Amino acid sequence: xTILKTVSAFLAVLLAxxxxxxxxxxxxxxxxxxxxxxxxLWVVKDKDTTIYLFGTIHALKPQLSWFDSAVRKxxxxxxxxxxxxxxxxPEQAKAxxxxxxxxxxGKPLTQKLSADDRKVYAAAMAKLGFPDTAFDRFEPxxxxxxxxxxxxxxxxxxxxxxxxxxxxxxxxxxxxxxxxLETLEQQLGYFHTLPQADQIAFLxxxxxxxxxFDSTINAMLDRWKAGDAEGLSKLMNEDLSSQxxxxxxxxxxxxxxWADWIDTRLKTPGTVFIAVGAGHLxxxxxxxxxxxxxxxxAKRVRY
Numbered sequence: 001x002t003i004l005k006t007v008s009a010f011l012a013v014l015l016a017x018x019x020x021x022x023x024x025x026x027x028x029x030x031x032x033x034x035x036x037x038x039x040x041l042w043v044v045k046d047k048d049t050t051i052y053l054f055g056t057i058h059a060l061k062p063q064l065s066w067f068d069s070a071v072r073k074x075x076x077x078x079x080x081x082x083x084x085x086x087x088x089x090p091e092q093a094k095a096x097x098x099x100x101x102x103x104x105x106g107k108p109l110t111q112k113l114s115a116d117d118r119k120v121y122a123a124a125m126a127k128l129g130f131p132d133t134a135f136d137r138f139e140p141x142x143x144x145x146x147x148x149x150x151x152x153x154x155x156x157x158x159x160x161x162x163x164x165x166x167x168x169x170x171x172x173x174x175x176x177x178x179x180x181l182e183t184l185e186q187q188l189g190y191f192h193t194l195p196q197a198d199q200i201a202f203l204x205x206x207x208x209x210x211x212x213f214d215s216t217i218n219a220m221l222d223r224w225k226a227g228d229a230e231g232l233s234k235l236m237n238e239d240l241s242s243q244x245x246x247x248x249x250x251x252x253x254x255x256x257x258w259a260d261w262i263d264t265r266l267k268t269p270g271t272v273f274i275a276v277g278a279g280h281l282x283x284x285x286x287x288x289x290x291x292x293x294x295x296x297x298a299k300r301v302r303y
Contacts, residue, residue, distance in 0.1 A: 103138055140196065
């Protein structure tokens with residue numbers, strides 16, 4: 001179940017709401033945000049550069065008051081916003097997602113599954129109201145991501161309420177440049193280039209735990225609101241270690257590259273606000289752990 005949550009939510013935002021990047025809504029206002037939330041925030045700095053690290057949940061429920069207090073202060077003090085990827089326009093998303101999501105071999109997805117796996121997958125699809133052949137033209141990773149998108153919406157989470165959407169809108173409104181640690185092509189490419197066996201394992205893991213999605217995603221949200229970074233990381237990443245290819249490609253390798261980026265960025269004066277999925281900012285292979293290999297310390301901002 002946690003693989004689905006860890007790596008699918010951000011892609012669900014891309015699939016469900018790319019138009020938000022083209023015409024961003026105004027940033028949330030205190031009047032609209034009534035449910036307290038104090039998610040974790042870190043800072044890395046030297047004598048002339050300050051870099052904030054903020055762990056996000058890519059789709060949220062309405063009215064959460066997270067964009068205030070220390071988070072808002074850090075954002076306002078920053079001259080640049082850096083996301084995992086810049087939010088794409090609908091045209092950009094369509095151009096990139098289509099070729100990577102469609103299966104080029106022509107072999108239907110359901111025919112790639114063993115008899116046992118197909119039963120699990122068919123049962124999950126039936127619970128969502130779809131025939132098991134609905135995604136036959138697509139690669140297994142895309143079917144897994146789409147399951148996550150549907151379940152997020154059923155659980156009351158909305159891409160339009162996601163952290164990246166709000167930060168992107170606030171940056172545009174204040175004239176801050178927005179950039180990405182990765183490109184859309186890179187991020188989707190991680191899934192597209194996974195061996196078929198790993199893609200299928202990703203899909204079946206998602207299908208097996210479809211009934212647990214609501215309770216677990218809400219538990220994740222509670223830990224995020226409380227700033228419980230380690231607790232959130234355990235929920236997000238607890239079974240990635242059982243699938244070493246996914247763990248390496250989707251978590252450890254990316255965190256190492258992002259730490260390299262931060263080390264390089266510290267050589268240029270200024271203040272930067274980085275927002276990435278919260279699962280990347282806790283655990284033994286977190287961004288902070290890789291920063292330590294550069295002899296850099298990310299300090300928790302207490303508020």
